[in-house]
Amino acid sequence: MSVSLEVRQSFWRFKWLVLCFLIACLGAAPVRAQDGGLEDELSRLLQRGKADVANGCPPDADALARVLCTGKLRVGMRVGYAPFSYSEAGVLKGIEPELAQIIGSRIGVSVEPTVTTPANRLPILGDGKVDVLLATLGHTTSRDGQASFVRPHYYSSRSVVIGPAESAVDGPERLQGETVCVTTGNWTNQLLAQNNVRLVLVNAPADLIEFMRMKVCRYGMQDDVVLSPFLQSDEFRGKLVEYFGFSAVPWGMATRISDGARLNRVLSIVMAILHRDGVLAQLGSKFSVPLSFLDEQKTLWSGKGCNSVEGLKSDKCILGPANSTVSPTTFRPFVDRVKGWVEATTGYKLSLPMFETQVAYEMLIKGVYITASLVVGCALATLLFTVMFAAAVSSRRRLVRAVGKATVALAMGCPVLLLVIFANLITMTILPPDFVLRLISSMVAIGIYNGAFAGAAVADAIKTASVQGRVSIKAGVVAAWPEVTAFLINSAKGIPNASVVGVPEMAGALNDIASISTDRVSLYVLLLMSYVALVSMVVAIAGYFKKKLTTEVV
């Protein structure tokens, strides 16, 4: 009995083993079919593309036909974004150049790299100068209309804010008035700008790290992949830390919308295969970038659900773009018409980012209001300090006179920028951080600087006139009115200094808009014109009062 029981038990054990084997075979069979699905689809697309160009390259060939015909894949890439793409002795290195080579070999063509910048990468693709962009391009909803993104994405990162370990910053609102270095064209910059953070714009991440090293900025914001090695370096480990980050943005290759559909399909399949086979994860590991996204994608694409041609269409397998949609201004169609007319007439591509989106437009309007209040505030402060300094310097009391003279000498010898920073530091130490207080402290600083010069001139006028008898401060101001008006005008010219302490007047506002835009020149031309107009207006008003005062005196 015992023997027969053992036999029966081993039979059942054997039976389970057989069953498991059968299930494994049945389960594995469709997976193998799906493996073949991606590769088969790729070779089918490539064969069809080659057949299209078998009799020469047609002039109206689409991107895939052109690539197969010429045997070259023209790839737009960046430099200065280590470890993704950087130039070493004139040779492009990093994850993206290596990925481009891998893709080229899978398609059977050579790779021809073209260096692009964040500002020109999408126009270069649009003009057909490259077939595909592989240039740290974040896939956002606003870019979906400009290029066709290859999915699955090859990487994903998020913008993080870093700074000294001893500070505790848990959100953008805690950075009000602080200096943060950012790279231009990063759409997350607007989240800082909206909190009255002073943005220092740099062209490339390498410059940002250099600025942090030189302590030009106390804080910095960039992609975590760029900042991560920097934070882990011997120089900054434990000294600089990551405070908080914004939502992740997937990075994708991009092809032209007009003729890149088939090439996009080919690249999508290649990307899925590279994720599935762990090639991208290996590449990430080689260049020591955070691997969480690449590992997730590897698991996803090697699993049953995604590892197929159908997976390329499934929302479970491919990520959507990050939502960066900003509402356009109500007059955007008019702005577009103006831009179109300028381009058609002159050939110049005009950029007016401040009138295109509601966020940028609101920043500009806020800047205009703040500038207007600064003009009035600085003029009043200048007049007030003119009278105060003149009274102190011409006082009969020796002590008051000595203190007045010393203060005037100190204020006249200080750069106005230093006075603005100093006043802001004192105010923020005594009072809680507040935007209005920053505004007022800037007005006071600019007023002290210009009031010192004007006050000295008034005191001189009083001294000269007092030979004939006692002269009032008012008479002194009237006598020295040309000098006083000169410093009232100077106070208007000094307003942009307030942007250094995070006051978003026009220079600060346009700087913030420039941080989320790819074109800076048109913004600064507008800024220059606005300030010239503003100062001209102050000159005209001062001229009017001068005339009125002269008439009264006569």
Place this chain on the structure above:
Amino acid sequence: MSYNLFEIFKAIVISSHLNWYMAVQIIVIGYIIGGMLAVIRYNSKLASAFLTPVFAILRYAPSFVVMFFLLALGDVEKGLFNTGFRINGILAVVISCSVYSTIFISDLTVANFHKRNSANLIRQFSENFPAVLRCFFICFLSTAAGAAVGVPEALGTALRAVNSMTATGDRVLVLGFVAVFFAASMQVCNWFISIIERRLAGTR
């Protein structure tokens, strides 16, 4: 972070050489271009009619904004007019302040030409010297704006030091030192100007 205040003060004084260096460049550019423009304005009514409003407009442009405008010029990676040349912080400060010095020297020289009824540039050089020296010092103060664009001059060095400090007292001390340093420089300059003016008055 630990820091030595004495070392910071020393670094500020040493880095002020950049302010002097930029101010010298500004005044040399002002002398050359301003002098040439003055001769043109004095000899040609047409040129004078054209340059007067241009100067008025340029005079109204804040140096700070001109500086940012210059830095924004040119492609990020290909440089100005695709030549690879980029305007750096120092050059931006020098050019933006040179606009002021050029106009000042040109106006001053033209006024003196009319007063003397002759366009003798060499003579103007000595006659304008005290006023130009005053302009030079104003330019020296203006070069501190370079701190806003990362130029490591005296104020820029102080701001970097302040960025790494936590104690407000130390921050105030460092900025106060810079204020006193600039103000003392101005007093020395004023004293120097008064000596020159007295000497010039004696020789006339």
